[in-house]
Every structure is written in structure tokens, then in C-alpha cells.
Amino acid sequence: MSLQRWLPCLAWGRDYNRETAAQDGLAAMIVTLMLIPQSLAYAMLAGLPPVTGLYASMLPLLAYALFGSSRTLAVGPVAVASLMTASALSPLFPAGSPEYIGAAMLLAALSGLVLAGMALLRLGFIANFLSHPVISGFISASALLIAISQLKHILGISAQGDTLPELIPELLRHLPDFSAPTLLIGALAMAWLWWARRHAKGALMQLGASPTLAANLSKAAPALAIIVAILAVAGFDLGAAGVKVVGAIPQGLPGLALPTLDLDLAGQLLPAAVLISLVGFVESVSVGQTLAAKRRQPIDPDNELLGLGAANVAAAVSGGFPVTGGFARSVVNHDAGAQTPMAGVFTAAGIALGVLLLTPLLHDLPQAVLAATIIVAVLSLVDLGAVLRTWRYSRQDGLAQVVTLAGVLLIGVETGILLGVGLSLLLFLWRTSRPHMAVVGLVPGSEHFRNVERHRVIESPRVLSIRVDESLYFPNARFLEERVNELVAQHPEVRHLVLMCSSVNLIDASALDSLEAIAHRLGASGIQLHLSEVKGPVMDQLNRSDFLQRFGGQVFLSQFQALHCLDPDCVSAPGAGSKGEAGQNRPQAMQDRRQNQDTAV
């Protein structure tokens, strides 16, 4: 039972049969065809020899199949993690050097340990602090950055830089050196991939293919582009014409080796490893949950952490670099009918076969085609409309998104994401420090109390009912005191003030002091403070102090009960309340207000 908790493969492995295997095998073939060019391309994006992308697509898939809980998540190198790898390592070592490759393995190892550690300590909730607007801004900015950084391969020029202010001048400076045949190949590849993504399925169906076959065949477009490009380079000797190619790739499977443990370097890489882990985890879980929901399968965040952790450790010991669950390939895997993580095992076998048989053929693969694959893939991730939608919904969320986006583009990947998270939290804290407070009155014909400025309600002249729309804690404790003072000054006839605590989820020590001060000051003005609708957990805490004994007022179960007790005439007026108590009709005790009634809910 406990073993199965950490090894979800025991659950699906028990019922594994030939039919499931056939479905997994078909999905694996399609994903393999898609993954080979992607792996090569993302390795290049990470500043690593392309073959390391293939290495990172074998053992990690096996490790995830053992520990991961998603049935259809496809793990491997992804664009954003590759960009973050490059931005963490490029300031330290020359891209592609042995030190750089070793550091990439160490980064994967650190990322794996961070993820596994989070699983064991159940710290998965930390990922929740990456808000959707921050993630969205980060993904859009990263995709733009990736696309622009790959332009150099399309143009056949060299350009260094991790941010727009570095990249753009470099690109402009080297633009005159562009290679015409490279640009031609790159542009053709982009056009083909762009067309295939949009129209290939429709075209294949018009040619008579079934929808499923057409969808699966269209996934082979990048592989086809690669084959054609290799043939073109080899046939026309374009390498001699200045088209940069992948070059010699070591044949055979990667040897297993622990990354060199350099503690200083590990310390330098740790912040990047944490961020890569968190971002990768969020991306994986989002994809995993979306796909799992379609088939009503469970996703356990702790299992995901462990599965991704194991995958990264596996990448580290087999010459790879940080990996995570990819969006596009997981959807393809799911749609192609994958039933279990065994599809990942088959994919790994397919990649291994590719490494053993195909690597000599990849020598003439132009880098421009790989860059085209990346550009077309990542541009679909850019969603600038989301910025507008978020801004329209909430200025605060929109600001966080814009700051993340600008930070990633202009300052750097890690700084941008940290700025976004920090700003989101600060804006929330600032918001809670100036809570909305409403004077509430009784909605006629009910026992419900709402804001007097938005609803047509009945108010008592003797009892002032105030609803505080926030937990009471130190940043807003003094604000509460000031607002209560103001509101009391505006209602000179009031003899009782009821603080309706339906929104108060916490009263901390500072706020307790403020409540005492409020009760004391009100008492000096002949007004009694009461509380209503105090929730269980808050009541438990108040009972640990002597406030309730000393403040002199009552704690009412509901605001209606409070008004019923403190001003019975008000609730028994015609149309008010619902008890039908006998009582004098005192219309002068009521004030009817009707403002903004169209916004009333």
C-alpha cells in the first residue's frame, strides 16, 4: 500500500495487457517521430551538443514511468527549461565546452534533488505561489526570447545574449554577415512547419486519410523537414556554401556517469535549479491535470514531484540536462491513444534505436532547420492577448503579468519571474492592508445583511452594523481603528456598533489589541461594541485571550440575531425580518436607501 503510494506504476502495471501495449506502442511511434527533432533543437537552444537532447529523452522517460502519476505526460527537454538552462550556464562557461556540458548535468542533478526533496517534505504547495498571470507572462516572454535568439541560426550569423537589450544589437551588428543559403533553408523550413501546423491535417483528410491518421501523420512534418533538409545539404554540398550543420554526433548510447560534484558550482546553480524545478513542475502538473481530467484519472502532485525529480536525476547520470513534462508532446501522446506511462518507455526505446541507427545520417542536418522547429513551436506559446484580458479583469494581476514579461525580456529569466512573484505578493499584502468596509443593513423580507450603498436595505438608527471585508491582522489593524472612528463620527445617534465578522478569517495579536482599543474608545463615547458571525476557528482563538470577558459586548451567532436583540423594533417593522414578531410599527426607525441598485446582487 505504502509502496504503491510512491510507485504508481504498480497500480497500472497489474492490469497491463497486449491491447494496452498496442495502443501505447502506436502513441510512442508518433511521439518518437516528433521528439527526435525537438530533442536535438532544444539541446541546441540550451547551448549543448544536439545529441544530449536525445540522451535526455531516454533514461528520464523510464524514470518518470516508474514514479510519475500522470498516465499520458510526455517528459523530455522542453523549450522554457532549455532557455533557463542556457541563461544559467552561459555566464559561466563557453557554450558546448566540456565544463558547460558537465554543468548542465549538475544542474539536472540539482533540479532532480530539489524536486525529490520537495516531494518528501510535501512542499509542492510552493509552486502555487507562481500565479497564473506570472506564469503566462513568463511563458510569453520566454517564447519571444527563444524565437529571437534562434534568428541567428536562421540567418547563419553568430549573436550572443540572454536578454533583448543584449540580443537585438548583436543581431543588428552581425546582420550584414548573413548566409543566403542558410536563410533560404531556414525560411523554407519555417514556412513548411507553419503550414503543416495549420493545414496539414486538413490537406491529408482531403487526400482521403482518416482524421486520426491525418492528425498523426501531420505530427511527422518536422521529421520530414529534417529528412529533406539533410538530403538537400548532402546533395548540393551546402555545407561548403556556408550552411552550418549539426556535424559529427557520437554514435551509441550514453555512458552512465555521475556529474562531477563541484560544491561551489552547485551553490551558484542552486537558485536556477530551484526555479527550473518550480516552473517545470507547474507546467507538468497543469498539463497532467488537464489530460487526466479528460479521462477522470487522478494526479497526485507529490507523485509528480517525485517522478520529475527521478527524471532529472536520470538525465543527470546519462549525459542530459534538465527535463520536464512538455505541453505539445503530452497532448500528442494523449491524442494518439497512449494509455499508460509504458508509452514513455516505448518512446525511450524508439529514441535509443534512433541514436544507434540514425546519428550518422544527422551529420548534414542544418542548424537552421532545428531553429525553425523551435521558432514555430514556441511562437504558439506567445499569448499577448492574455495580458489585455488579465489587465481588464484585474489591474493588480495585469501589472504583475506585465512586470514579469518585461523583466524576463529586459533583465533576465530568473529576475523576471522573481519580480513577478514578489510583486504579486506585495500587491496582495497592500490590498489586505486597506480592506473594504461596508455599513450593512437588513435586506427586506430576509435575514440577510448587505452594503447600504449597493442595496435597498433597512438600517437601525441605534445600531451601526459594519462588515469588514478582510481578516484582521497587523497591516490593517490601525486602519480598522481609523475607519471605525470615522464611521462612528458619521452616525452620532448610534448606541451599539456590531462588527459583522463573516469575512474575518483571522484576528491576530495586533488586531486583538486594536479591537480592545476600539472597544475602549467606543465605551468612552457611550457606544457598546459587539461582534457577530464570528467563525469557529476565530472564536477558538479569541477564547485563548480574555478579550471576550473584558470587551463588554456580546457575540451574536448572526447579524440578524444581533439586530433582533439590540433593536427589536427595527426588525419587526413591516417588510423587515421574517419572524413576524409582535411589535410597534416605527417607520421613523427605518431608513430606506436605494443606490446603485443595478449592481446589486
Place this chain on the structure above:
Amino acid sequence: MSLQRWLPCLAWGRDYNRETAAQDGLAAMIVTLMLIPQSLAYAMLAGLPPVTGLYASMLPLLAYALFGSSRTLAVGPVAVASLMTASALSPLFPAGSPEYIGAAMLLAALSGLVLAGMALLRLGFIANFLSHPVISGFISASALLIAISQLKHILGISAQGDTLPELIPELLRHLPDFSAPTLLIGALAMAWLWWARRHAKGALMQLGASPTLAANLSKAAPALAIIVAILAVAGFDLGAAGVKVVGAIPQGLPGLALPTLDLDLAGQLLPAAVLISLVGFVESVSVGQTLAAKRRQPIDPDNELLGLGAANVAAAVSGGFPVTGGFARSVVNHDAGAQTPMAGVFTAAGIALGVLLLTPLLHDLPQAVLAATIIVAVLSLVDLGAVLRTWRYSRQDGLAQVVTLAGVLLIGVETGILLGVGLSLLLFLWRTSRPHMAVVGLVPGSEHFRNVERHRVIESPRVLSIRVDESLYFPNARFLEERVNELVAQHPEVRHLVLMCSSVNLIDASALDSLEAIAHRLGASGIQLHLSEVKGPVMDQLNRSDFLQRFGGQVFLSQFQALHCLDPDCVSAPGAGSKGEAGQNRPQAMQDRRQNQDTAV
């Protein structure tokens, strides 16, 4: 009108008359008698020549009288600000050197500009982020640190250090060098001051003094100790016996001079200046509000910021160091009958008279007596019982208090306070990331809904009512999804889920996505999501998205209305609801629970 907004002195100055002047004058005399020894002592604590304490007690009082809004706050050097000054400057320059004195003036100038800037930008709310437990822990720790740091003067030894781990070994190492006559004077002074603080008033009343006279006379105990000590040192030539004295004090008023503007140094001092400003502001406003409440006078935080800012700038240009409103002296000022800030002007005049006439007499004043004044004053600020009280009320507040206390004692004043504030905020955010959620049911005989586990309520088998006790925002968005899934799984017969939003003060973009996901998943299981008791501001925001059009459910004014609409039989059952609608009595539609009823409110 606008001028009076920033110059409260125009308000009280208009009605100023001879009677008020007499009351202010008497209070000023008593405060002057108290302030002269305190000023000398706190300057020594700040690592400055004692006379700078007198300088800091003249012009700043005039500046505060112009701009401050508190009628009775007494401004000047205080223990905590002096300790913070020493801890900011001692790593940079040797104590008492001209550079040190110049840096203290610069620190006062920065602090003044920070305060004035906060006033103009209306940033006073920042001070609210210092929670009461953090302030209490900080004050207790500072007082302990001050008392221990002054032991060296009582023992007549030298010992450097700003934290306990530095101070304690130094004190122990130099302990054998202690000076017996110094220790005797210091111990006698401490004993006298301690006795005077506790019993002098009673003793004077037994001798026939009126309570007011006795209280005022007892404030002169430190001044008496100083006179006796000076006479003893002069009479028995104790200076030759190793008793360290204050020494030559330059006579005359301080010259006005701008502090040297060293931008590098200013940058280094700025963080300390900000913290000194915030802490000083919080202390002043607390004292000011307490005293103002007694006489029902207004305190405007913005005026206080400007008043304290002006006081610090005045301290900077007249050879002083950071000042703020002191607790003890303000209470004395208030109790002695001060009516307006003119009492501060008179006090300043008294101090100036002292500087002109008395400074030659202070040459033989033993440092041990000043140290005794400090120790007795600050030990009354140590309140370790507060740690226990806070811990009992709230583990989170207690933890923040202990961390602040330990941080100040062991690491440093600024680090300690920043640790406390940071931890308080993190604990709050952590708390909101895992909100309390309750399944609620109808309280019989009312329209009020409460937790089924705490109250005896009526539940509908078809409608699941969930109250979320927190704003919905990114750290808890995923948690909400998971909890809703769990709760729905526990209630398989449910067809409607009503999210009661009475505690939801915000639904941010991430939470909106989660709500859409919840509605979508519930819909796939044949359950309809509804909302109830959505507040006006939240509703306004939801209307800026298309969620309400797309989620398929209804938004009910109240939870009762929701149940009334979705399961009318449930609310019309005997004892339920209060409308008395006709309807079938379906007892099987009700579940009565009664748990923890003694905690029910």
C-alpha cells in the same frame, strides 16, 4: 485651511493665553529636570559626546512644536533610537570621533527626510507592517541589549560589541579589570533610582506632600543622583581613583551647520535611517494616540510624520542625532499638565539655559551614574511575559515575536526587526494558502448557515454548501480545486454545489481560472456550481470577465436563497427556515448533526 493642515500650531496658537502658558511652563520645568540627565545618557549610549544629547533636545523640540499634531508628545533622544544609531555607526567609525559625530548628524538628516517624504507621499501606512508582537519583541530585546551594554560603565571597564555574542565574552574578559569605586557609585545610583521609581512618590506623600507635588518631585530623582555624584567625585577626587567622568563639555549653544553630504555614506546609512524612522514613528504615534485619547484630541499620522521629520532635520543641523517621541517623558509631560506643544518650546529653553549655565558643573559627572539612569529606564521596557501571552494567543504571532527577540539579541538590531517582519508576512501568506473550508448547513429557525461540524444544522442531501474562509487568490487556487474535489467525492448524491463567498474578498485571475476548472469538472460529473453571498466589489470584478455568463450556475444573494431555490423541501421542513412556505415534510431530506456543540457560537 490648507496651511493649518500642515501647521497644527496655527490651531492651538490662536487661543493661547496666560493660563495655558503657566500650565505648559510647569510641565516644561519638570520635563527639563528629567530630560537633562536622560539626554546626556542617551548620547553616551549612541556613542556620542554627552553634550550632543542636550543639542538634540533643543531645536528638535521647536520643530516638532511647529509641525506635530500631538499636544503632549515630548520629543528628544530616546533609548531605542540611540541604540540603533550606535549599531549603525559603530562598524563604520570609532565612537566619539569627528567622523562618527558627522555621520550621526547625517543619519538624523536622512531620517528626517525619510519621515518628511513619507508624510508628503502619505506612506505612513508602511509603519503598520511592524506588527505589535514584532515591536514588543524588538523593544524587549533592545532594552536588554542596552542594559547589558551599559554594564561596562557601571563596572568601569571597556567592552565593544553590538550583540550578545560579542558583548558577553568582552564583558567576561575585562571583568577582572573592574574599578571598585566606579562599581560602588554605579550600584548606589542604580539602587537609588530603582527605589525612587517605585517608592519615592509614596515616601514624599507620607512626608506630607500632595500627590501631584510628590509625583513631580520624584521625577527629579535622576537629577538629584547626578548632583550628589558630582559632589562626591569633586569632594573625594574620585576621578584620580579611576572613576571615569564626562569631562570637559563645550559651553554654549550649538552652531548651526549642515551635515557633510557624503553620498556613499548616505547610501550606507539609508537602510538604518529608514528603520529608525519607522520604529521611531510607531513609538511616537502609539504614545501620542494613547495620550490624545485621554483628552479626546486628534492625532494625524501624516502630521506626526512631518513633525518628527522636521525634528530630525533640526537635530541634524544643530549637532544632534536621531530623535523621536519618548514614552516616559511624554507621560510625565502629560501628567504634569502640559496643554500644548508650547511646553516643548519651554523645555527647549530650559535645556538651553542648562547648556549655557550648567555645562562646567557636569565635568565631574561619573559615566556610571548616566549608565545607571539608562539601565533603570530601559529595564522597565523589558516585558518577557508578553512573549508567553502572545504565544498562548497565537503560535504564529508568538513565533514572530521570539524570532525578533532572538534576532535582535544575537544577530543585530536591524536584522532582527527585518526577520520579524518578514516572518510575520510569510506566516500570513502561508496561512492564506491553505484556507479553512467548512461544509455549512442551515441553523434551524433562522436563515443562517454554519459549519456542520460545530453546529446543529440542517443539510440538504442534494445541495452541498461550502464556505471558503479566505479570499481566493493564486497561492490557494489549486488548494481550492483539490478540496472541492475531495468534498464532492465524499457527497456522491449531490447535484448542486454552492460556494458561499461571504469570506471571499478577492477572486484574482488565477482563482478565476480555478473556478472555471472547478465548474467544468463538476459539470462533467453532473454537478452544477453556484455562488452565493458574493460581495459587491468581487461581483464588480467578476463582471469584467465572462465567467458569470459561462459557468452555467446562478449567483444567489444569500445562501438561504440558494437553498430555498435549489432544494425548497429542505428549507420548508419543520424547524427549518422561517418562511413557513407550504411544502411536503420530507424528514429524510434532512440530516441533523450535533458535534462540538459547546464550541458553537
